[in-house]
Amino acid sequence: MNHKKNNNELSVSEAIIKKIAASVVNLDYGNVVIKIHNAKIVQIEVTERKRFDELWEVEKGGGI
Numbered sequence: 001m002n003h004k005k006n007n008n009e010l011s012v013s014e015a016i017i018k019k020i021a022a023s024v025v026n027l028d029y030g031n032v033v034i035k036i037h038n039a040k041i042v043q044i045e046v047t048e049r050k051r052f053d054e055l056w057e058v059e060k061g062g063g064i
Helices: 014-025 053-059
Strands: 002-005 008-011 030-037 040-048
Touching (some): 014 030, 014 040
Antiparallel strands (some): 002 008
16 A cells, blocks of 8 residues: 655555554454654554443442
8 A cells, every 4th residue: 555745655564554453453442543753653552441331230330
């Protein structure tokens, strides 16, 4: 996959695209942050959130 920016050709490797896609697919709730430096992807941060709605229903007021 190639993208153009200011008439300079930039390339995003398929490996990076696959890592980003895997991060999104494996996440139920949370954030995927892509860090850019000098017009290049340098880091992917994944923050996962856990939901306990079902536990409240089962325990009727129980929780963490």
